[in-house]
Amino acid sequence: MRYEQERQSLIDCALQMKAEQLVKGSGGNVSLRMPDDLVLVTPSAMAYETMRPEDVVVVDLQGRVVEGGRRPTSDLAAILYVFRHMPRVRATIHTHQPYATALSLVADELPADFVTVIDELNGAVRVAPFTRSSDEGMGVQTVEYAGNSDAVILKHHGVMALGTSVQGALSAAVSLEEGCRCYLAALATGLPVAHLTNEQIADEAEERGYYGQPNE
Numbered sequence: 641m642r643y644e645q646e647r648q649s650l651i652d653c654a655l656q657m658k659a660e661q662l663v664k665g666s667g668g669n670v671s672l673r674m675p676d677d678l679v680l681v682t683p684s685a686m687a688y689e690t691m692r693p694e695d696v697v698v699v700d701l702q703g704r705v706v707e708g709g710r711r712p713t714s715d716l717a718a719i720l721y722v723f724r725h726m727p728r729v730r731a732t733i734h735t736h737q738p739y740a741t742a743l744s745l746v747a748d749e750l751p752a753d754f755v756t757v758i759d760e761l762n763g764a765v766r767v768a769p770f771t772r773s774s775d776e777g778m779g780v781q782t783v784e785y786a787g788n789s790d791a792v793i794l795k796h797h798g799v800m801a802l803g804t805s806v807q808g809a810l811s812a813a814v815s816l817e818e819g820c821r822c823y824l825a826a827l828a829t830g831l832p833v834a835h836l837t838n839e840q841i842a843d844e845a846e847e848r849g850y851y852g853q854p855n856e
């Protein structure tokens with residue numbers, strides 16, 4: 641079986657996504673684009689807790705199943721659209737995380753008004769208009785609304801988080817949930833929301849160059 645380790649990394653990521661309460665049941669999905677342009681995706685509607693590496697489906701960029709006996713996630717067309725149009729993206733996770741989804745009903749973006757959003761998400765995260773689920777449209781909107789960000793909030797639906805690895809995409813989704821939770825708490829007070837200036841945002845983004853340990 642090809643990519644056994646990578647297949648397991650998708651399952652581990654899906655379990656973490658669930659532990660972080662970004663999905664319930666078998667909701668959401670995880671995908672990873674391999675250097676040979678084959679794509680690993682989680683299967684449709686299977687419990688993550690009992691999922692085995694052989695349940696992960698290998699497809700090509702056109703959606704043809706190359707390896708695996710399971711039906712791929714119903715969002716496959718959207719995911720492949722993202723991979724075909726965003727070379728910087730090597731992994732996606734799709735969630736129904738509650739705070740980001742709630743925010744999509746009352747705002748057009750999560751603004752870059754606090755450090756988490758600037759440092760972890762590369763700036764404001766936009767809300768894309770509603771499209772039917774399990775449709776390529778979700779991918780089209782993700783490409784259109786992502787910009788430099790590592791996530792897009794899908795109105796009335798959930799989130800597409802992007803990364804160069806499944807852990808990177810997961811971390812974007814977790815940071816986004818923290819940011820949305822914080823911003824909604826601020827909005828709920830009914831008081832005016834304070835904003836950072838573009839200069840302050842740029843300055844904070846620059847600081848990011850220092851953060852962490854060298855050679856990691």
Ligand SMILES: [Zn+2]
Nearest residue numbers: 668735773798
């Ligand atoms: Zn969904």
